[in-house]
Amino acid sequence: xxxxxxxxxxxxxxxxxxxxxxxxxxxxxxxxxxxxxxxxxxxxxxxxxxxxxxxxxxxxxxxxxxxxxxxxxxxxxxxxxxxxxxxxxxxxxxxxxxxxxxxxxxxxxxxxxxxxxxxxxxxxxxxxxxxxxxxxxxxxxxxxxxxxxxxxxxxxxxxxxxxxxxxxxxxxxxx
Numbered sequence: 040x041x042x043x044x045x046x047x048x049x050x051x052x053x054x055x056x057x058x059x060x061x062x063x064x065x066x067x068x069x070x071x072x073x074x075x076x077x078x079x080x081x082x083x084x085x086x087x088x089x090x091x092x093x094x095x096x097x098x099x100x101x102x103x104x105x106x107x108x109x110x111x112x113x114x115x116x117x118x119x120x121x122x123x124x125x126x127x128x129x130x131x132x133x134x135x136x137x138x139x140x141x142x143x144x145x146x147x148x149x150x151x152x153x154x155x156x157x158x159x160x161x162x163x164x165x166x167x168x169x170x171x172x173x174x175x176x177x178x179x180x181x182x183x184x185x186x187x188x189x190x191x192x193x194x195x196x197x198x199x200x201x202x203x204x205x206x207x208x209x210x211x212x213x214x
């Protein structure tokens with residue numbers, strides 16, 4: 040996320056990163072802990088939207104769970120768009136436990152960048168989901184949940200991260 044944020048910012052887009060409360064506690068205590076309940080995560084996202092001046096010119100997003108929470112607040116917050124890097128469509132190894140119901144009716148333009156080997160949602164699984172037409176999914180060749188490809192693929196993590204950055208910059212520019 041750090042590299043993506045830096046590169047998107049270098050393209051002229053103002054980027055703001057924040058931590059959910061449980062992440063702040065982890066950093067301060069040095070101890071791992073479970074993520075906060077969904078309502079706490081959603082509240083934190085809404086508060087950050089208000090803190091940075093409201094949604095009128097804002098594209099929100101995040102990596103994995105952060106992107107998921109962004110999609111859950113986007114319509115009510117009336118933001119311009121959402122960017123999800125590695126969306127957690129389901130827990131790894133549990134494709135029947137989808138996290139997609141709210142994506143069926145999402146109205147906010149959304150870009151999901153997903154690796155083709157992402158254990159949180161493979162192309163053949165995702166193509167069976169009923170998703171809003173507002174969602175655009177871009178697949179990164181041989182990438183896992185962190186976009187890292189296998190060595191034998193001939194691609195590098197840097198290739199996939201660069202592709203993700205380019206997709207994000209283009210998506211935001213179109214808003």
